[in-house]
Amino acid sequence: MIISAHFDHIGTDLNGTIYNGALDNASGLSFMLEMSKCLTSLGKPNRSILFIGFNAEEFGCLGSSQFITKYKTYIKNSKVFNFDMIGSNNPIPLCIMGAKNDTTKTPFIKSISKICESKKIFFNYLFEDSSDHESFRKQNIDAITFCDNDMTRIHTPKDTYDHISLPAIERCYNVASNAIIKCTFKDNFIILYYKECFLISIIGILIFSLLYNRSTKNT
Template sequence: MKNFILHLSIAFLCVVCSLSFQYCCFITPLDPAEVKHNISYLSSDLFKGRLPGTLENYQVVNIIKNYFKKQHLKPYNGNYLESFKVLYPKRIEGSPYLKVLDKNSFTIKQYKYGIDYKEDMLNFRGNKISFKKSNILLEKGNSFQIHKDNKYFIFYNPEDDDLNFRSSFMANSGQSMFIMIKKQTAHEIKKYIDMGYEISCFIPFENNQTSIYNIIGYIKGKDSNLPPLVLCAHFDHLGTDLSGKIYSGALDNASGTSFLLGLVKYINSLGKPDRNIIIASFNAEEFGCLGSKAFLQKYSEELKGGKVMNFDMIGSNKKIPLTIMGSKCDTKNTGFIREIANLCLRNKVEFKYVFENSSDHEYFRAYAIDAVTLSDEDMSKIHRPEDKPSYIGSQSIERCFKVTSDEIVKYAFQNNFFVLYCGRLFLLSAVGIILILKYTEKRSRMTSSKSGKNHYSSSS
């Protein structure tokens, strides 16, 4: 009976050892170096800031689509590409100007683009304005609002005279155009206006409608009737200004996109999940989360009961907490928020809460679907040309993966024991097999020795 138990124990430990070894060998953790490489590529000058509506944005769409194919993701509802229409700021012919005109329309002062003034990208429903003092509707400090021909224009002095910040594009803004001006430029314009001169400004952008694309794939689960896990990130950014300065968007959000692509390899290495995992690469987040909005308008019913993890700005090299971002309707006691916070605590990841509708979790929450955005909320270079891959750090990528991978295994693989503890199981089972074999060998020697003594005694 004892031998039977020992043999059974060895057989069991061999199975455990074999399975855990397979998981150890085949699970491919997210590679921070590969993520950083992809961030550098997507934020390179080649793609000129990935502005929706531009050729470069379409090029990135194809790159992500081909990656989905290579990683054997299935096209969601039969197509990787989900088309939707947007208004976008289209570059048109002409050179920008901000100048002072006398009563005969002669130019007496011309300001320098990028030095004295620059467009903010919020809207271009109008792109040309000439005004006098009578057109100033509101003046506050070094900023003023112009009203002419039933259109409104804002000239404002940005904080610290910084003309490099570029706002997201919002075609539904009530203002027709926004122009940033230096403090000195504002003072001079006021003086010229008081003297009766006219100010004329032209920015060669206009609102134009086009079709752009989200890229949606999925990993088929064992039970497609279960609510899915959605993993997502936006890939668009803010393009270039009129001098050709590129807003690369390395942290925002080549980082989240590259992190998402890295997760695909990791998930594929785990085997077949228990439920579908949707991988969504959204466009036009910088236009007001329009890509995720279009996705939800189409598929909200299929996503009910699911969970969403969105990645926006992952990889800051600054020592800041990981941000768990919920919507304005959430609190730290919201179920899914609390769940992610507990995973942070378990992994000893420092974190903080933010509750804003400022990323693609917004529309999921509007449809009452559990969703969080994980983010390194480092705003020091965001929406500026300085947002480059040289400021990306591996440690922030690794800590986000710790939390994300735990949630993936928990929700999509039902806390698969071998996935969670394959290393420990392999070690313990291997040690167990060795100990049992040594015990069996020792016991066999003792039995042989005892048998030999009995034989000698009986011969005597």
């Protein structure tokens, strides 16, 4: 399992203007780091998880390409969740991005779309070699990029944190965490169905309390 994002950006131009890169791609990198905290808190997974920040995505995915060249033997059966531009405050769908040769019927993409549908998430598809999923797909490794495909401010000084939407980030988290947990904790019933387990526990406690109160009244 690989969870990734790219961390390169323009920075400062010759005039000293700062390009913060909040959406592209501080949002994706921050998302990846927070996901690492979440998964660590759940205990030991059933499979290894790599958290990777790739460089030079803007120059042809050089970082991810080099990583695959070096480690392909070890990661050929991985599933890759890449995050690029997560959290736009414009009302746009969550984008499931595959490579240009993928389709809506590509198994990995289809499995993610089913999660979106089950959670009633507003989403669409994009099939382009325009983020680090490209490098993995060229080697036939399952990979997608989650993206809010909002091009209105990226690569400009206006791409600042005040245009980031927490509900949009949560939307992505609801889908991605579900898929990642299913892949990495597939044998742990409590983690996979913690909401259901919590609800059953609450119901059990209420029933026990009700029966206990009735028995004390009758004695």
